Amino acid sequence: MAIERTISIVKPDAVGKNVIGKIYDRFESAGLKIVAAKMKHLSRAEAEGFYAVHKERPFFNDLVNFMTSGPVMIQVLEGENAILKNRELMGATDPKKADAGTIRADFAASIDANAVHGSDSPENAAIEIAFFFASSEVYAGR
Numbered sequence: 001m002a003i004e005r006t007i008s009i010v011k012p013d014a015v016g017k018n019v020i021g022k023i024y025d026r027f028e029s030a031g032l033k034i035v036a037a038k039m040k041h042l043s044r045a046e047a048e049g050f051y052a053v054h055k056e057r058p059f060f061n062d063l064v065n066f067m068t069s070g071p072v073m074i075q076v077l078e079g080e081n082a083i084l085k086n087r088e089l090m091g092a093t094d095p096k097k098a099d100a101g102t103i104r105a106d107f108a109a110s111i112d113a114n115a116v117h118g119s120d121s122p123e124n125a126a127i128e129i130a131f132f133f134a135s136s137e138v139y140a141g142r
């Protein structure tokens with residue numbers, strides 16, 4: 001299986017609930033390694049740029065408002081099948097539909113305040129990693 005890298009973001013609701021460490025434990029327990037991390041309060045321009053793929057969607061403005069409502073914790077996860085593995089750990093977008101034991105089932109309140117973001121494809125993972133980190137800021141996960 002391929003070693004991949006993916007972007008994970010702990011969203012403002014989960015940072016506010018003080019569960020960054022509990023979410024990091026899910027990644028580490030699943031064999032994913034944190035190889036870069038930073039806390040950041042996104043500007044409107046940064047949130048709009050990061051979510052540019054959604055700019056025509058009806059929820060875009062709510063999404064940008066929410067993602068700029070407080071600091072987020074951004075990390076690069078590395079490991080076997082990291083992109084899909086992270087999506088499985090996150091659970092469905094709507095926490096009401098997320099499987100028991102997933103991050104969103106356990107920590108999220110609504111489809112807007114849904115605790116985490118994860119890249120959804122190798123192409124988007126590469127774009128999203130480059131959006132937040134210089135290559136010199138991402139470390140090899142030996």
Ligand code: RTP
Nearest residue numbers: 059063092093111112113114116117118119120
């Ligand atoms: P994310 O990008 O944050 O990891 O979430 P996702 O792939 O599971 O969902 P996506 O379709 O990419 O949507 C991005 C974020 O927009 C909000 N959303 N709201 N009201 C709605 O119908 C709706 N649909 C999506 C969610 O907060 C979602 O995480």
Ligand code: MG
Nearest residue numbers: 117118119120
């Ligand atoms: Mg998405």
